[in-house]
Amino acid sequence: MATRPALLITGLSGFLGWNLAQEAHRAWAVAGTYYRTPRRVVQAHFGAFATGRIDLTQLQEVREMLAATRPDVVIHAAALANPILCERYPDDSFRSNVVATSVLANLCAEREIPLIFVSTDLVFDGTRAPYREEDPVSPVNVYGEHKALAEEAALDSQERVAVCRMPLMFGPPSPTHGSFLQWMLPKMAQGAVLHLFHDEYRTPVSAQVGARGLLQVAGRFLSDAEEPPIVGRLHLGGRERISRYGFGCLVQEVGGYAQARLEPVSVHDFKGPAARPPDVSLDSERAYAAGYDPPPLREQLRTVLHMVQEG
Numbered sequence: 001m002a003t004r005p006a007l008l009i010t011g012l013s014g015f016l017g018w019n020l021a022q023e024a025h026r027a028w029a030v031a032g033t034y035y036r037t038p039r040r041v042v043q044a045h046f047g048a049f050a051t052g053r054i055d056l057t058q059l060q061e062v063r064e065m066l067a068a069t070r071p072d073v074v075i076h077a078a079a080l081a082n083p084i085l086c087e088r089y090p091d092d093s094f095r096s097n098v099v100a101t102s103v104l105a106n107l108c109a110e111r112e113i114p115l116i117f118v119s120t121d122l123v124f125d126g127t128r129a130p131y132r133e134e135d136p137v138s139p140v141n142v143y144g145e146h147k148a149l150a151e152e153a154a155l156d157s158q159e160r161v162a163v164c165r166m167p168l169m170f171g172p173p174s175p176t177h178g179s180f181l182q183w184m185l186p187k188m189a190q191g192a193v194l195h196l197f198h199d200e201y202r203t204p205v206s207a208q209v210g211a212r213g214l215l216q217v218a219g220r221f222l223s224d225a226e227e228p229p230i231v232g233r234l235h236l237g238g239r240e241r242i243s244r245y246g247f248g249c250l251v252q253e254v255g256g257y258a259q260a261r262l263e264p265v266s267v268h269d270f271k272g273p274a275a276r277p278p279d280v281s282l283d284s285e286r287a288y289a290a291g292y293d294p295p296p297l298r299e300q301l302r303t304v305l306h307m308v309q310e311g
């Protein structure tokens with residue numbers, strides 16, 4: 001068997017990192033980092049992939065990790081990815097989102113390792129959707145601001161960088177992190193009332209579909225790739241624009257949660273700590289033209305619910 005190329009995933013213990021590792025491990029020799037996840041949890045669940053515990057803001061730790069794992073490509077999925085926590089703890093957000101990306105990007109450049117930085121649709125203010133890659137960023141909360149700064153740090157570090165902006169994602173949880181689906185499903189099963197925004201729009205994909213998109217980009221950085229690398233900003237959104245409420249209705253229908261009680265509410269009636277852009281739908285034509293092909297949302301949801309319900 002040919003030797004598999006080496007892929008380093010930062011944030012392996014996270015929701016996306018874990019789903020990425022599951023998608024990647026057949027074609028890639030995967031190594032991944034964790035941070036606050038307890039060692040016993042790592043040993044029980046992530047053993048096959050995990051490197052040591054890494055604080056990505058610590059230059060020497062990251063340097064040693066890159067020297068030990070010698071990746072052909074790095075996908076940087078680690079982040080403080082909860083907008084409410086970023087708003088409450090902006091210093092932590094700056095460290096985990098901006099400093100960590102800058103440290104990692106500069107060390108990848110030093111070692112000539114191509115880097116994929118996982119970014120977000122929340123770099124936009126939500127007033128001019130659908131957003132294309134060349135649209136100026138316009139974040140409305142600390143998380144979006146820091147992800148936009150991190151994008152710049154990654155892009156400034158070297159030429160072999162792809163900044164992949166992900167849409168809202170749903171999927172099976174990692175052993176320690178989940179998606180909004182893990183909040184929604186128990187409430188639906190119990191018949192509890194769910195208040196969902198009818199005026200907040202995204203272009204969601206499942207974590208599997210998003211992971212496949214990222215791996216396609218990763219594959220094109222390999223020396224034997226048939227097609228040239230994709231560098232710069234790339235949107236990996238789904239094909240359907242849908243509100244949170246619309247998505248909830250789809251989950252109810254596809255999952256067969258007849259007892260669920262969904263109530264549409266307006267984002268204007270919600271005063272949370274972090275501002276919420278109304279419509280950050282992504283125009284992902286650049287990625288579609290390059291072969292990224294998200295299936296219909298209903299189909300993605302059916303696959304994910306099957307995985308989640310089967311355990």
Ligand SMILES: NC(=O)c1ccc[n+]([C@@H]2O[C@H](COP(=O)([O-])OP(=O)(O)OC[C@H]3O[C@@H](n4cnc5c(N)ncnc54)[C@H](OP(=O)(O)O)[C@@H]3O)[C@@H](O)[C@H]2O)c1
Binds near residue numbers: 016036078167
């Ligand atoms: N989930 C979505 O719907 C979504 C949508 C758009 C974009 N994104 C982007 O996708 C990426 C992954 O998001 P996610 O939802 O998977 O996040 P998540 O579940 O919260 O996972 C975050 C990961 O980052 C690690 N981490 C945090 N701070 C760290 C630090 N200082 N040093 C090292 N590792 C650190 C965490 O490790 P420990 O848990 O071990 O501490 C964890 O593995 C992020 O870049 C996010 O901006 C996510």
